[in-house]
Amino acid sequence: MTTPDPITLGLSLPLWSVLPFAALLLSIALFPVFAPMFWVRHFGKVSLAYGLPVAAYFLARAPLELAHLAMEYVSFIALLAALFVVSGGILIRGTMRATPGLNCAILAIGALLSNALGTTGASMVLVRPLLRANAGRKRVAHVVIFFIFIVANIGGSLSAIGDPPLFLGYLKGVPFFWTFLHLGLMWLLVCGAVIGVFYLLDRRAFEIDRLAAPKTAGGASMDADTAAGATAAGTGAAKTRLSVEGKINLPLLGVVIAAVFLPTPWREAAMVVAAGVSVWLTPAKVREENEFTYHPIEEVAILFAGIFATMLPAMLILKARGGDLGVTDPAHFFWATGVLSSFLDNAPTYLVFFSLAQGLGEAAATGAAASGTVAGTIAGVSVPYLAAISAGAVFMGANTYIGNAPNFMVKAIAEEAGVRMPSFLGYMAWSCGILLPVFGLVTLIFF
Numbered sequence: 001m002t003t004p005d006p007i008t009l010g011l012s013l014p015l016w017s018v019l020p021f022a023a024l025l026l027s028i029a030l031f032p033v034f035a036p037m038f039w040v041r042h043f044g045k046v047s048l049a050y051g052l053p054v055a056a057y058f059l060a061r062a063p064l065e066l067a068h069l070a071m072e073y074v075s076f077i078a079l080l081a082a083l084f085v086v087s088g089g090i091l092i093r094g095t096m097r098a099t100p101g102l103n104c105a106i107l108a109i110g111a112l113l114s115n116a117l118g119t120t121g122a123s124m125v126l127v128r129p130l131l132r133a134n135a136g137r138k139r140v141a142h143v144v145i146f147f148i149f150i151v152a153n154i155g156g157s158l159s160a161i162g163d164p165p166l167f168l169g170y171l172k173g174v175p176f177f178w179t180f181l182h183l184g185l186m187w188l189l190v191c192g193a194v195i196g197v198f199y200l201l202d203r204r205a206f207e208i209d210r211l212a213a214p215k216t217a218g219g220a221s222m223d224a225d226t227a228a229g230a231t232a233a234g235t236g237a238a239k240t241r242l243s244v245e246g247k248i249n250l251p252l253l254g255v256v257i258a259a260v261f262l263p264t265p266w267r268e269a270a271m272v273v274a275a276g277v278s279v280w281l282t283p284a285k286v287r288e289e290n291e292f293t294y295h296p297i298e299e300v301a302i303l304f305a306g307i308f309a310t311m312l313p314a315m316l317i318l319k320a321r322g323g324d325l326g327v328t329d330p331a332h333f334f335w336a337t338g339v340l341s342s343f344l345d346n347a348p349t350y351l352v353f354f355s356l357a358q359g360l361g362e363a364a365a366t367g368a369a370a371s372g373t374v375a376g377t378i379a380g381v382s383v384p385y386l387a388a389i390s391a392g393a394v395f396m397g398a399n400t401y402i403g404n405a406p407n408f409m410v411k412a413i414a415e416e417a418g419v420r421m422p423s424f425l426g427y428m429a430w431s432c433g434i435l436l437p438v439f440g441l442v443t444l445i446f447f
Contacts, residue, residue, distance in 0.1 A: 004061075004062065006065065006316055006319060006320070007319065007320045008320075009061075009062055009065065009316050009320075010316035010317050010318075010319050010320025010321065011320045011321065013313050013316060013317050015317070017054075017313035017317070018313050018314040018317065020050040020051070020053070020054050020310040020313075021050075021054075021307075021310035021311045021313065021314050021348075023050060024046070024047065024050040024051070024306050024307060024310050025307070025343075025345065025348070027046050027050075028303060028345065028402060029343050029402050031043070031046070032402070032408075033424050043299065043302065043303065044302045046306075047302050047303050047305060047306030047307075048306065050306050050309075050310050051305060051306035051307075051308075051309035051310050052309070054309045054310050054312065054313065055309040058312060065312065065316070066312070069308055069309075069312055070308075071264060072168065072171050072308070073304065073305065073308040074268055075167075075171055075264060075267065075268055076164065076167065076168060076171070076304065076308075076347070077300075077301050077304065078267070078268040078271045078272060079118070079161060079164075079167055079256070079260070079271060080118070080120060080164065080297065080300060080301075080405070081271075081275060081297050081301070082256045082259075082271035082272070082274055082275045083117060083118040083120050083121035083161070083253075083256060084120055084121065084124065084296070084297045085275040085278050085279060085297070086121070086249045086252045086253050086256060086274060086275060086278045087117055087120070087121035087122070087124045087125050087249070087253070088124055088287060088290055088292040089246040089248070089249040089278050089279075089282035089286055089287060089290075089292075090125050090244065090245075090246045090247075090249045090250070090286075090290075091244070091245040091246050091286045091289055091290050092125065092126070092128070092129040092242070092243075092244055092245075093241075093242070093243045093244075093245060094129070094241055094242030094243060096129070096132070096133040096242065097133070098133040098134040098135075098136065098137055098206075099206065100199050100202040100203045100206050101199075102133060103130070103133075103134070103143055103198070103202055104195055104198065104199050104202070106126060106129070106130050106133075106147075107146060107147065107150045107151065107195050107198065108191070108195060109126070110122050110123075110126050110147070110150060110151030110155055111150050111151065111154070111155030111187075111191050111195075112155070113125070113126070113151075113155075114151055114152075114155035114156035114162050114163075115155070115156055115157075115158040115159040115161070115162040115180075116159070116161075116253070116257065117161075117253060118156060118161050118162060118163070118164075119151065119152050119153060119155065119156040119162065119163050119164075119404065119405075119406050120152075120405060120406045120409075121253070122151050122152075122155070122156070123147075123151050123152045123406040123409065123410050124290075124406075124409070126147075126151060127144075127147065127151075127410050127413055127414070128290065128291075128413065128417075130143065130144075130147060131144075131413070131414060131417045131419065135417075137205075137206070137209045138209050138212065139205040139208065139209060140414075140419050141414075141419055141420060141421055141422060142198075142201055142202065142205065142430075143202065144410065144411070144414045144419055144421060145421075145422070145427065145430050145431075146194065146195075146198040146202075147410060148398060148406075148407050148410050148411070149194055149398045149431070149434070149435065150191060150194060150195065152398070152404060152406040152407055152410055153394060153395065153397045153398035153403070153404050153406075153407070154187070154190050154191060154194065154394065154395050154398055155187075155191060156394060157179060157183050157186070157187050157390070157391065157394040157395065158179055158180045158183065158184065158187055159176065159177070159179065159180060160174070160176045160177075160179070160260060161256075161257060161260055162179070162394070163346070163393075163394045163397070163404070164346070164347040164404075164405065165341075165346050165347045165349075165350030165351075165390070165393040165394060165397075166179055166350075166390060166393075166394065167260075168347055168350060168351055168354075169350065169354065169379075169386075169390065170260070172351075172354060172379050173378070173379030173380075174378055174379050174386065175378070176260065176261070178378060178386075179390055182383070182386075182387045182390075183387060183390060183391055185446075186387075186391055186395075186442055186446055189438075189441070189442065189445070190395060190438055190439075190442060193438045193441070194434065194435070194438060197434055245283075245286050245289075246282050246283070246286040248277075248278070248281045248282060249278050249282060252274045252277060252278050255270060255273075255274040256270075256271055256274050256275075258270075259271050259274070291413070291416070296405075296409045300405050304347070307345070307347075307348050308348070311348045311351065311352065314352055314355075315351060315352060315355040316355075318352055318353075318355045318356040318359055319355040319356070319358055319359040320359060321359065327356065327360075329447070330384045330385055330387065330388035330446075330447040331388070331443050331447040332388075333353060333357065333385050333388035333389050333392065334388035334389075334391060334392040334439075334442075334443060334447050335392065335439075335443070336353065336392070337349060337350065337353045337388070337389045337392030337393050337396070338391075338392035338393070338395060338396030338399070338439065339396065340352075340353075341392060341393045341396045341397050341399075341403055341404075342396050342397070342399035342400045342403045343400060343402065343403070345397075345402065345403065345404070345405075346393040346394065346396070346397035346403055346404050347393075347405075349393055350389060350390070350393040353389045353392075353393075354379075354381060354386075354389060357380075357381040357382060357385045357386065357389060358379075358380040358381055360382070360385070384447070387446075388447055391442065391446075395435075395439060395442070396435075396439065398431060398435060399428065399431045399432070399435060400424065400427065400428055400431065401424055401427055
């Protein structure tokens with residue numbers, strides 16, 4: 001029996017073959033909300049139950065397609081795990097004054113770092129210093145929400161290692177710095193607008209906290225810095241200078257970043273070695289103080305094994321029949337990719353629409369040229385369509401807690417620190433009110 005080519009295979013697959021993919025993604029979205037205890041105990045079994053039959057089918061019918069996807073999965077997890085482990089060994093200590101200016105600076109620094117450390121790495125490095133800086137304030141949830149918006153999602157849109165979807169695009173043939181050149185202005189607009197809104201909201205919350213702070217002996221309100229110091233004194237904590245522990249991990253991050261440019265399998269091997277050296281040389285007390293555990297990356301690895309297996313029929317069908325779906329301009333790709341990325345995780349969603357755009361092929365490039373946008377293709381995808389897919393996946397991964405892998409990790413860390421975070425729908429009220437108008441502006445200007 002000969003192995004069919006991808007187009008022939010995609011044409012032969014029935015539409016119901018995408019049901020395991022849809023069912024697994026719905027499980028990821030709904031079980032943590034409505035049956036959290038069941039999910040914590042059995043998410044691995046759920047992923048296996050959906051993924052194994054699909055993998056077995058392609059192992060028998062199209063083993064080369066399955067092997068290619070397995071290699072992409074290994075590269076994907078190697079990068080995420082290396083960034084997670086190495087960044088988890090970096091501890092930032094210090095007492096900082098949680099002013100609106102400082103919080104905005106942390107968000108801006110995080111937006112830049114996300115492109116070097118990945119959204120996962122930057123989030124894990126900066127979230128605890130941010131929480132410690134705001135420990136003396138009563139209203140902190142909005143700070144974490146905007147941290148998820150910027151550092152865990154939007155910020156990481158300028159490099160192939162910034163966000164998982166873009167790394168998958170790099171594996172598909174998109175040049176490493178392509179997003180920097182084509183999403184840079186969008187990144188400036190969105191980050192500037194969202195951080196600007198945050199400053200106004202945080203300034204108001206800061207003033208409310210200042211007026212509600214304990215009174216001094218003369219009857220005046222303490223400023224936030226004094227109140228934070230009083231809180232620290234009441235808990236026996238002392239102010240400390242800003243310092244970084246686990247510095248051995250800084251050059252190891254450089255190794256992970258440099259490894260991206262290596263071919264398989266040297267790329268993955270270098271990342272694994274860097275993570276192993278980090279575990280070996282980082283003092284245990286540093287990871288303990290960072291409250292580092294391997295559970296988040298274990299969950300991501302298990303779930304994405306099922307996702308990668310079950311999404312193969314969807315990708316092949318879209319590549320073969322994508323032109324029949326009526327997605328005809330960059331704005332369609334931006335919003336279709338973005339909306340699904342909000343609920344179905346942005347990495348597999350990116351791949352699905354990437355395959356759809358490849359299926360449109362030259363017709364997409366011709367349509368883009370007719371609309372007055374830049375023509376040409378990258379990895380078989382029209383340039384404006386690829387920009388729309390990339391922006392939609394990265395930007396709108398911030399719309400829900402489940403849109404991107406770091407979102408739930410940041411939420412969990414904040415709740416462990418005593419921050420009362422909004423519910424799933426409560427968070428969406430924030431994202432819809434703040435982000436959707438900005439994304440509408442992006443559509444008008446760029447798409």
